[in-house]
Amino acid sequence: MNPQTNTQSGRSAGVISTTEKYCVRSTFAYPLVISHGEGCYLEDLDGNRYLDFNSNVCTAPLGYGHPAVRKAIERPATSGAHKIAGQDFYTVEHAALARKLVSITPGHLSKVFLNNTGTEAVENCMKLAYRKHGALPGVSCYGAFHGRTLGALTFTSSKPVHKFNFPQLPHRRIPFCTDDEDPRVDEVFQVLENEKVAFMITECVQGEGGYNFASTRFMSNLQKASQEHGVPLIIDEVQTGIGRTGKWWAFQHYGLRPNLVSSAKAVQVGASILQEDYEPKESGVVSTTWGGGDRISLAAGLAIIETIENENLMEKASAVGRSILAGLREIKDSFPEVITDANGLGLMLKIDFADGELRDEVVKTAFKKNLLLLGAGKRTIRVVPPLIIGEEDAQKGLDILTESIKESIRLR
Ligand SMILES: Cc1ncc(COP(=O)(O)O)c(C=O)c1O
Structure with missing residues (x-):
């Protein structure tokens, strides 16, 4: 398990190339081959561990491996x-x-x-x-x-x-x-x-x-x-x-x-x-x-x-949602030229970018830094972590997002 770097070896690459050979082109977001998960984290076949800020497109509200x-x-x-x-x-x-x-x-x-x-x-x-x-x-x-x-x-x-x-x-x-x-x-x-x-x-x-x-x-x-x-x-x-x-x-x-x-x-x-x-x-x-x-x-x-x-998760998730939204608004204020909006309801949150290419670059960069984001529409990143997320992981995700935006701007 390696929380810092994300290096794909042969195992992930093999699955991806087999998929590409036999499966119809679809909507795969990045080279993540899911092995297993725990809480708000997913691990790929090569042992990279990712913080999930999209809950498998809102399908995993309790994250992964919940005992219930x-x-x-x-x-x-x-x-x-x-x-x-x-x-x-x-x-x-x-x-x-x-x-x-x-x-x-x-x-x-x-x-x-x-x-x-x-x-x-x-x-x-x-x-x-x-x-x-x-x-x-x-x-x-x-x-x-x-x-x-x-x-x-x-x-x-x-x-x-x-x-x-x-x-x-x-x-x-x-x-x-x-x-x-x-x-x-x-x-x-x-x-x-x-x-x-x-x-x-x-x-x-x-x-x-x-x-x-x-x-x-x-x-x-x-x-x-x-x-x-x-x-x-x-x-x-x-x-x-x-x-x-x-x-x-x-x-x-x-x-x-x-x-x-x-x-x-x-x-x-x-x-x-x-x-x-x-x-x-x-x-x-x-x-x-x-x-x-x-x-x-x-x-x-x-x-x-x-x-x-x-577990009273709607109330808890809304409280974390409010602090993530505050964080997203700070990010927007820090990058006023490239981020046009931050908004949300409960734990259904987003930031909008001025252009779609930068948005795509941020999603890719965050993936390399072990944060799973997902775009929506032409210029948006959705922020929809599992409802079980705590303040610490929420802040960790916001920090990686900030770093990813900085790095993507630098690379332009
Ligand atoms: C609002 C809404 N309706 C319908 C669908 C289609 O769901 P599915 O992909 O399970 O067919 C989606 C999927 O993203 C959705 O977001």
Whole structure:
């Protein structure tokens, strides 16, 4: 284990070259071959130890190797039947996770459809809205990311690379407003006055679009328009959900009453959570072989939610979030020419760079210094460490980030 230097030997390089030879080009961020992890740290195959400031893209809210998760997955992992056709046969783990999700969600959202990924959670919310309201256009926001499968992809618009040459469902787009004074903050009303639509879908904090925090007026306009026109509001909580922003769901910061909610990542499987009147009357409208992923993931998802509750992690993470945000704001003040913004909610934080090339260089430099960062949008670095992070590791990460910015500026 070597905490200071990051040197890749043959083991990591071998895995990377095999991956590149046999796997379709995707979104690998840097040459990290994960071996194992403990707390907020991951170790690669060559023994380099990294502080994780992105929680495996918000999928590891308890970090790695948490005893509650280890214990919870033991039974399903050794059951001899860990991967099951989860929408065709019942399991304890499926029922328990669904019940828990309903218990942490406002009372009118009382039914769950468990699936595998974030994009499926989104698509199944969309399907249930279409089923009730008809094959009408759907409304989403510029800069949104709702997934890459063909249905969800129509409503994604964060990067052109996701969309080129792919067919689209009927849709309308509105600006995602981060400022109550944005002149287009009321545009949703015009759209809904002009035609009938099947649903509106949005994130409260655009994740892949660059960690953009919705304005209060914008979100309450969506709620008002939804109620006035009888159009369901789907809130996509795939990245924001399960305590990341300091509440179970980001929509709770805005006092919203969505009709359908998509969740995944931190919950380990995909989950569409809905008002009972969106449940189809017939069976077979929604299903999937691996419904709920597998019993290990279902059990881990439940253990994660219970641990966040038992260890009071939303409150603790928000306190650390406030001090990291203060640190990010200091960094912004120290580098006013290259850093344009620092913002956050709970432990969902970011800094924006004036240009994307420097942002990419900072991510690469931090990786060499054993800090795992991840970009979002064109010019943003997201800062989303595990919810268990303490002040000491938070400060360590901020120090490496500062050093990485200095070094990247010097190299330009
Ligand atoms: C808000 C949001 N929705 C949907 C998705 C798609 O999730 P998945 O990659 O699990 O399909 C993501 C993934 O980053 C996301 O951030």
